[in-house]
Amino acid sequence: MSDLVLHAPRPQPWLAEAKAMLALSWPMVLTNVAQTAMTATDVVMMGHLGPDSLAAGALGSNLYMAVLIFGIGIMAAVAPMISIELGQNRHAVREVRRTVRQGFWAAATLVGPMWLFLWQGETILLAMGQDPALSAAAASYVRTLQWSLLPFFCYLVLRGFVAALQRPFWAFAVVLFAVAFNVFANWCLMFGRLGFPALGLPGSGLATALSSTLMFLGLAVVVSLDRRFRRFRLFGRFWVSDWPRYRAFWRLGLPIGLALAFEVIIFNGAAFLMGLIGPASLAAHAIAIQIASLTFMVPMGIGQAGTVRVGRAYGAGDREGIRRAGTTAIVLAISFMALTALVMLFAPGLLVGPFLDTSKPGSAAVAELAIRFLLFAAIFQIADGAQVVGSCILRGLRDTRVPMVLAGIGYWGIGLPLSAALGFWTPLAGSGIWIGLAIGLAVVAVLMLWRWWRRERLGLLAHMA
Numbered sequence: 277m278s279d280l281v282l283h284a285p286r287p288q289p290w291l292a293e294a295k296a297m298l299a300l301s302w303p304m305v306l307t308n309v310a311q312t313a314m315t316a317t318d319v320v321m322m323g324h325l326g327p328d329s330l331a332a333g334a335l336g337s338n339l340y341m342a343v344l345i346f347g348i349g350i351m352a353a354v355a356p357m358i359s360i361e362l363g364q365n366r367h368a369v370r371e372v373r374r375t376v377r378q379g380f381w382a383a384a385t386l387v388g389p390m391w392l393f394l395w396q397g398e399t400i401l402l403a404m405g406q407d408p409a410l411s412a413a414a415a416s417y418v419r420t421l422q423w424s425l426l427p428f429f430c431y432l433v434l435r436g437f438v439a440a441l442q443r444p445f446w447a448f449a450v451v452l453f454a455v456a457f458n459v460f461a462n463w464c465l466m467f468g469r470l471g472f473p474a475l476g477l478p479g480s481g482l483a484t485a486l487s488s489t490l491m492f493l494g495l496a497v498v499v500s501l502d503r504r505f506r507r508f509r510l511f512g513r514f515w516v517s518d519w520p521r522y523r524a525f526w527r528l529g530l531p532i533g534l535a536l537a538f539e540v541i542i543f544n545g546a547a548f549l550m551g552l553i554g555p556a557s558l559a560a561h562a563i564a565i566q567i568a569s570l571t572f573m574v575p576m577g578i579g580q581a582g583t584v585r586v587g588r589a590y591g592a593g594d595r596e597g598i599r600r601a602g603t604t605a606i607v608l609a610i611s612f613m614a615l616t617a618l619v620m621l622f623a624p625g626l627l628v629g630p631f632l633d634t635s636k637p638g639s640a641a642v643a644e645l646a647i648r649f650l651l652f653a654a655i656f657q658i659a660d661g662a663q664v665v666g667s668c669i670l671r672g673l674r675d676t677r678v679p680m681v682l683a684g685i686g687y688w689g690i691g692l693p694l695s696a697a698l699g700f701w702t703p704l705a706g707s708g709i710w711i712g713l714a715i716g717l718a719v720v721a722v723l724m725l726w727r728w729w730r731r732e733r734l735g736l737l738a739h740m741a
Contacts, residue, residue, distance in 0.1 A: 289596075289600060290600060290604070293585075293597075293600040293601060293604045294604050294608070296585065297578070297581055297582070297585060297601065297604050297605060297608065298608070300439075300442055300444065300581040300584060300585065301577050301578045301580070301581035301582075301605075301608070302577075303444040303445045303447070303448045304439060304444050304447075304448075304577035304578075304580045304581055305573060305574050305576075305577030305578065306448045306452075306577075307435070307444065307447050307448040307451050307577070308573030308574070308576050308577045308580075309570060309573045309574070309577075310448065310451045310452050310454075310455050311451055311455075311573075313455050313570070314451075314454065314455050314458045314484065314487060315337070315566065315569070317455070317458060317459050317462065318333070318337075318458075318462060318480050318483075318484065319333065319334075319337075319562060319563070319566050319631065320630060320631055321462050321463070321466055321467075321480065322466075322477065322480065323559075323563075323631050323632050323636075324636075325466070325476060325477070326636055327555060327556065327559050327636060327638045327639065327642055328409075328410065328413075328555060329413065329476065329477060330559045330562060330642075331410055331551070331555040331558045331559045331562070332409075332410045332411075332413035332414045332417065332477060333413075333414070333417055333477055333480070333562070334547055334551075334558055334559065334561070334562035335401055335406060335410055335411065335414035335547070335548075335551060335558070336397065336413075336414035336415065336417040336418040336421065336477070336481075337417075337421075337562075338543075338544040338547040338548065339394065339397055339400065339401065339414065339418055339544070340394060340418055340421050340422065341540055341544060342537070342540065342541055342544050343390045343393060343394065343425070344425065344428075345533075345536045345537055345539075345540040345541075346386075346533045346534070346536065346537040347383070347386050347387075347390065347425065347429050347533065348429075348432060348533075348536060349529065349532040349533030349534070349535065349536035349537065350382055350386060350526075350529040350530065350532065350533040351379060351382070351383065351429055351432035351433055351436065351529070352432075352436065352529060352532045352533075352536075352583075352671065353379070353382075353436075353525050353526075353528040353529030353532060354375060354376065354379045354432070354433050354436030354437060354440070355436040355439050355440045355580065355583050355584055355587070355671075356440075356528065356583050356584075356587045356671045356672050356674065357375045357524070357525065357528060358372050358375055358376075358436065358437060358440035358441075359440045359583065359584045359586075359587030359588050359590075359591065359672065360587045360588075360590055360591035360672075360674070361375065361591065362440065362441070362588065362591065363587060363588040363589065363590060363591020363592040364591040364592070369507060369508055372437070372440075372508055373508050373509060373510055373512070374518045374521050375521060375525070376433060376434070376437050376508070376510050377510075377514060377516075377518065378518060378521050378522045378525045379433035379436065379525065380430060380433055380514070381522060382522070382525055382526065382529065383426060383429035383430050383432075383433060384426070386425075386429065387425050387426045387429065390422070390425055391422055391423075391425070394418050394419070394421075394422040395419060395422070397411075397414060397415035397418040397419065398411050398412055398414070398415035401414055401415065404548055405552060406548065406551050406552075407551070407555070410551070410555070413477055414477075416476075416477055416478045417477035417478055417480065417481045418481065419478070419481070420478045420479075420480075420481030420482040420485060421480075421481030421482075421484055421485065422481075422485075423485040424481075424484045424485040424487070424488035424489075425488075427485075427488040427489040427491065427492040427493075428488040428491065428492070430492045430496075431450075431488065431491040431492040431495055434447075434492070434495040434496060434499055434510075435447040435495065437499065437505075437508075437510065438495070438498075438499065438505065439580060439581075439584055440584055440587075441504070441505070442584060443504060443505075446495065446498045446499075446502070447495060450491055450494040450495045450498065451491055453490070453494065454487045454488070454490050454491045454494070455487075457486070457487050457490055458483055458484060458486075458487040461482075461483035461486055461487065462479065462480055462483045464479075464483075465479030465480070465482055465483050466479040466480050466483070467479075496511070528671075528674060528676055529676075531676035531677045531679070531680035532667075532671060532676050532680070534680050534683075534684075535667060535676070535679055535680040535683040535684075538680075538683040538684050538687045538688055539663075539683060539687055539720070541687075542687040542688065542691050542692045542695070542713065542716060543565060543713065545692050545695070546561065546565075546692075546695055546709050546710075546712075546713055547561055547562070547565070549695065549696060549699050549700075549709050550706055550709065552700075553699070553705055553706055555638075556638060556641050556642050556645060557645060557705070557706040559642045559646075560642045560643075560644075560645030560646040560648075560649055560706070561645075561646075561649060561706065561709075563628055563631045563632070563642070563646040563649075564628075564646050564649035564650045564653055564710075565653075566631070567620075567627050567628075567650060567653065568650075568653040568657075568660070571613065571616040571620075571657065572660055572661075572664065574609070574612050574613075574616075574661075575609035575610075575612060575613055575660070575661035575662075575664050575665055576664050576668075578605050578608050578609045578612075578665060579605060579609065579664050579665040579667070579668030579669065580668060581605065582601060582602060582604075582605030582665060582668050582669040582672065583668045583669065583671045583672045584672070585597075585601035585604075585605070585672070586598050586601045586602055586605075586669050586671075586672025586673060587671075587672035587673075589601055589672075590672055590673055590674075598672075598673070601669070601672075602669040602672075602728060605665050605668070605669055606662065606665050606666070606669070606725070606728075609661040609662065609664070609665040610658055610661050610662055610665075612661065613657040613658050613660065613661035613662075614657070614658055616654075616657050617654040617655070617657035617658065618654075620650050620651065620653055620654035620657070621651065621654045624646075624647040624650040624651060624654075625643075625647055627650060628643055628646045628647055628650065629643075631646070645706060648706075648707060649706065649707070649710050652707065652710035652711060652713075652714055653710070655714050656713065656714035656717045656718065658721075659714070659717040659718040659720075659721040660717050660721070662721035662724065662725055663686075663717060663720045663721035663724050666679075666721065666724025666725050666727070666728055667679050667683070667724055669728060670724070670727060670728060670731075673731065675727070675731065678727060679724060679727060682720060682723040682724060682727060683720055685719070685720075685723070686716050686717070686719035686720030686723060687716050687720060690715060690716050690719050691712055691713055691715060691716015691717065691719070691720075692712070692716065693712075694711075694712035694715055694716065695708070695709040695710075695711075695712025695713055695716075696709075696712070697712070698711055698712050699712070
């Protein structure tokens with residue numbers, strides 16, 4: 277019997293990596309989907325206010341997302357920093373606590389300028405040439421929505437912490453409850469139910485701010501009470517500075533934030549270009565991009581798991597583990613996005629239907645355009661999955677500056693100019709804007725995977741911390 281035990285075949289390392297990646301990524305994927313579902317429900321309920329409200333909400337949401345995504349990128353530094361620290365020393369309690377603290381400090385640093393920027397939303401939208409009535413409505417929405425930034429950033433810090441400890445389920449549980457609360461709060465505050473005033477679009481922004489606060493407080497309670505987390509005493513001596521770690525946090529997080537901003541701003545820019553074409557095109561774009569965002573959450577969650585797995589292996593100096601983790605994440609993400617592309621190609625009407633009340637004037641035209649845009653979204657699904665996973669696994673190696681440059685080249689050097697040219701200088705109009713987006717994403721995907729392959733081929737994946 278002992279000989280049988282001694283000579284029993286060991287599990288295949290690639291299969292073991294795939295199982296570990298899936299076990300870590302599925303709560304992250306569901307958390308991402310739930311977070312996006314919060315925005316999706318906002319869009320659905322705005323659509324029931326009418327096409328003009330949906331168009332105004334799209335303008336305001338895109339302005340808000342321009343600063344939100346930059347902050348999300350900064351907060352993304354938490355997971356790789358903690359993962360590498362735990363890879364070097366799995367008992368690194370003090371270092372982990374200090375990293376989380378600097379994440380909170382960075383969040384507090386960010387929100388002041390962001391609040392000032394968003395408060396001037398109407399002026400900014402008018403300067404971009406948007407319709408005055410839509411700009412005023414969008415600004416009223418953003419002025420309540422902007423207060424969700426600080427609690428959401430703090431939630432992301434705690435989410436990065438639980439993810440790096442490879443226990444991300446609690447983040448999903450908290451955000452799932454917040455999504456349900458957001459639907460209820462939208463119903464009450466947008467439409468004036470249960471004695472609340474009918475606030476319209478500002479009610480939706482207020483609902484999101486309350487939901488984000490609930491997310492942070494819920495996860496803060498979990499990490500304070502759960503025995504696996506409370507040993508880190510994350511909120512102890514919160515006022516104590518650690519300037520070297522604060523600077524290291526920004527050195528890693530700032531390029532991530534800029535790279536994400538390059539990506540999201542090109543989509544925001546596409547929304548503003550759609551607004552110049554007309555309200556119907558803008559509303560249809562809001563629907564199509566919301567559906568594409570939901571599918572994107574899956575490879576994003578796989579990529580976040582890849583950051584943790586690669587970071588742990590990198591901290592431990594396990595070069596083969598780095599290669600397995602990165603390659604597994606790429607294969608899983610591309611496989612999923614290939615399936616979603618088929619659904620978008622063959623059943624676009626089923627996806628668009630829930631977003632519109634067909635009894636409202638103009639809804640049929642919006643639905644037709646949304647279905648057309650969704651066909652282009654299907655084309656860039658694989659590229660979208662490849663680029664987000666590529667950037668995430670590179671973060672696990674603390675490689676963020678070069679990916680930032682590559683994202684700038686693909687999105688701003690190619691994607692956005694091409695979208696504008698095809699949208700306004702050809703008969704393609706809104707379809708031309710989506711074609712430019714697809715090409716920009718494809719370029720970034722190729723560049724990110726080339727960067728990963730080059731790091732591996734040149735032997736730069738060894739532990740360098």
